[in-house]
Amino acid sequence: xxxxxxxxxxxxxxxxxxTVSRVINNNGRFSEETRKKVLKVIEETGYEMNYSAKxxxxxxxxxxxxxxxxxxxxxxxxxxxxxEFTLFEKGYSTIICNTGRDEKKEMDYxxxxxxxxxxxxxxxxxxxxxxxxxxxxxxxxxxxCIDREPKDKSQTTFISSNHYQxxxxxxxxxxxxGCTHPIFAVLNRKSTSAKTRLAGFKDALNKHSFTxxxxxVLYLDNPPAKMKQQTQTFFTNYPETNGILATNDTIALELLxxxxxxxxxxxxxxxxxxxxxxxxxxxxxxxxxxxxxxxAKIADTxxxxxxxxxxxPNETGQTLMIPVHxxxxxxxxx
Amino acid sequence: xxxxxxxxxxxxxxxxxxTVSRVINNNGRFSEETRKKVLKVIEETGYEMNYSAKxxxxxxxxxxxxxxxxxxxxxxxxxxxxxEFTLFEKGYSTIICNTGRDEKKEMDYxxxxxxxxxxxxxxxxxxxxxxxxxxxxxxxxxxxCIDREPKDKSQTTFISSNHYQxxxxxxxxxxxxGCTHPIFAVLNRKSTSAKTRLAGFKDALNKHSFTxxxxxVLYLDNPPAKMKQQTQTFFTNYPETNGILATNDTIALELLxxxxxxxxxxxxxxxxxxxxxxxxxxxxxxxxxxxxxxxAKIADTxxxxxxxxxxxPNETGQTLMIPVHxxxxxxxxx
DNA sequence: TTGTAAGCGTTATCAA
DNA sequence: TTGATAACGCTTACAA
Numbered sequence: 001x002x003x004x005x006x007x008x009x010x011x012x013x014x015x016x017x018x019t020v021s022r023v024i025n026n027n028g029r030f031s032e033e034t035r036k037k038v039l040k041v042i043e044e045t046g047y048e049m050n051y052s053a054k055x056x057x058x059x060x061x062x063x064x065x066x067x068x069x070x071x072x073x074x075x076x077x078x079x080x081x082x083x084e085f086t087l088f089e090k091g092y093s094t095i096i097c098n099t100g101r102d103e104k105k106e107m108d109y110x111x112x113x114x115x116x117x118x119x120x121x122x123x124x125x126x127x128x129x130x131x132x133x134x135x136x137x138x139x140x141x142x143x144x145c146i147d148r149e150p151k152d153k154s155q156t157t158f159i160s161s162n163h164y165q166x167x168x169x170x171x172x173x174x175x176x177x178g179c180t181h182p183i184f185a186v187l188n189r190k191s192t193s194a195k196t197r198l199a200g201f202k203d204a205l206n207k208h209s210f211t212x213x214x215x216x217v218l219y220l221d222n223p224p225a226k227m228k229q230q231t232q233t234f235f236t237n238y239p240e241t242n243g244i245l246a247t248n249d250t251i252a253l254e255l256l257x258x259x260x261x262x263x264x265x266x267x268x269x270x271x272x273x274x275x276x277x278x279x280x281x282x283x284x285x286x287x288x289x290x291x292x293x294x295x296a297k298i299a300d301t302x303x304x305x306x307x308x309x310x311x312x313p314n315e316t317g318q319t320l321m322i323p324v325h326x327x328x329x330x331x332x333x334x
Numbered sequence: 335x336x337x338x339x340x341x342x343x344x345x346x347x348x349x350x351x352x353t354v355s356r357v358i359n360n361n362g363r364f365s366e367e368t369r370k371k372v373l374k375v376i377e378e379t380g381y382e383m384n385y386s387a388k389x390x391x392x393x394x395x396x397x398x399x400x401x402x403x404x405x406x407x408x409x410x411x412x413x414x415x416x417x418e419f420t421l422f423e424k425g426y427s428t429i430i431c432n433t434g435r436d437e438k439k440e441m442d443y444x445x446x447x448x449x450x451x452x453x454x455x456x457x458x459x460x461x462x463x464x465x466x467x468x469x470x471x472x473x474x475x476x477x478x479c480i481d482r483e484p485k486d487k488s489q490t491t492f493i494s495s496n497h498y499q500x501x502x503x504x505x506x507x508x509x510x511x512g513c514t515h516p517i518f519a520v521l522n523r524k525s526t527s528a529k530t531r532l533a534g535f536k537d538a539l540n541k542h543s544f545t546x547x548x549x550x551v552l553y554l555d556n557p558p559a560k561m562k563q564q565t566q567t568f569f570t571n572y573p574e575t576n577g578i579l580a581t582n583d584t585i586a587l588e589l590l591x592x593x594x595x596x597x598x599x600x601x602x603x604x605x606x607x608x609x610x611x612x613x614x615x616x617x618x619x620x621x622x623x624x625x626x627x628x629x630a631k632i633a634d635t636x637x638x639x640x641x642x643x644x645x646x647p648n649e650t651g652q653t654l655m656i657p658v659h660x661x662x663x664x665x666x667x668x
Numbered sequence: 669t670t671g672t673a674a675g676c677g678t679t680a681t682c683a684a
Numbered sequence: 685t686t687g688a689t690a691a692c693g694c695t696t697a698c699a700a
Binding site: 363 | 672673
Binding site for chain 1: 678680
């Protein structure tokens, strides 16, 4: 009772393994009659392709690796899920690697993925620049970077939400709503996207002739207890602060709680806007305004572009910007 | 500049491929001198194992498949992440399959996973019972079910939070806090775990001599708009309702919003408890009491048990219950 | 302790 | 239109 192989199919349908292979892959020529016969036997026996053998032979694994910092973060999970969906539709399976922002682990994963012969790689976010280590020039694996600056842009495709635009618009919105002292709240562990958001914030301030200085950015660290203390200190030093653009929704919500505890009224005294538009934004008090990323488009672009890159390895060097949308809710109301 | 193989290593270090293989896998005998020599060459050349070849030969893939309904759900993502971590530490990589609760997709995934020769499977949640279709008796793949009743418990290991206990305790808590008419809010698409929670709710009512009838369960459907209407109808019919145990946090939060809109005061008029204790519980208004699942323990148990099962395929039939903890917050305060 | 060689399930080349 | 066969990179008897 062992697994049935092409050889068995060949024997049962009275043709050679070569023919069976041709039928399965629909390449080369064979008669309609043969095709029917073979497919029938395949159906009956419940034959399933041994992908290891196929991969070994063809050097194509139909497997894609995804490097992601933290799959329990909604934004990442959502993107990954959608990428996985698209890839599966096209016959690829996906190995998801949760790096936990650990560089060593990332290297280990890369090694294994290479050993498994992945056809391509999608790298999502991260603090440092990403470059694939092609030492000794093995098979070059095409890769796509999402929200993570590649070291050498000519080697890959860079896909990113337009973080700059999002932060810029959100900041202008705060100003328009009357915030005289808007700040940007960001984690000290800074990702590529966070840096870009900061730039957007800064430029929006400039455009409206606000000064950007140490009173304009609130740097935070985990855990929440530390964040609370840092926030309190900041507000003691800069009590005039009346608008916050947070680098993501989690930070925004944490700040909401902290500000409540400090007896600030949101949005009356301080207006808050987050980033990512995760589902939680609807359930906070008050509901949180946020910059929505188009995860569907990001995922779709990434998946399709990678597949394209696999076919045409040298068409790299592009940077694709995905527009974002500011969603206004109670936390930034007038 | 092609990929280096055992053959190259053998040539470069002046031994046979067999010896190289022995050194790599540290099995069989070889002299210390040989070992050093071979490892040096491996190091220098940056050799990486071709896993397809290894898998083909040994029929072991060091790959585990995880079937999960929805990776953007925090509870699932958290469990998956932790399983993945443990498995990677032990040299396994993980193919995560997001089934989207689609039975056809689940079957397709199963086929591919089988073709890729996964050594084991972890199946998380889902509406119907799970049984692996071993038609034609291929290689039997050991699998673990988390939160999803296996069709035949003797074939697998069933791991689950103690949903019954959680629901029972939460219900008792509601009663203890003075709720005279507690209800259970659940989605119409009912999972194994939801059914068990309902049972716990029911038994707690019985214990305290409350009657369980159609006024005790609020059945809901997505999307939120529909949920709102269903809730309003329910409260028109049963206005005495003053306590809610929701089948998960998302439902609980949705209800919180709906009840606010209906001008109910939480927790004064209605007390609410959720399930899962996702991070959002801290940011809702009021903060949500919830039954916390021990994801770390679930994940760890699942991973280790599966690895054990791979070594000892016939030690199946266990059911492992993981205790849960009721976390009390504002939404159920007196 | 080490080497030789068979074989895992495919695909692809070459002949028929 | 088909078939025989080599090759992919690795492990593992069996020999030496």
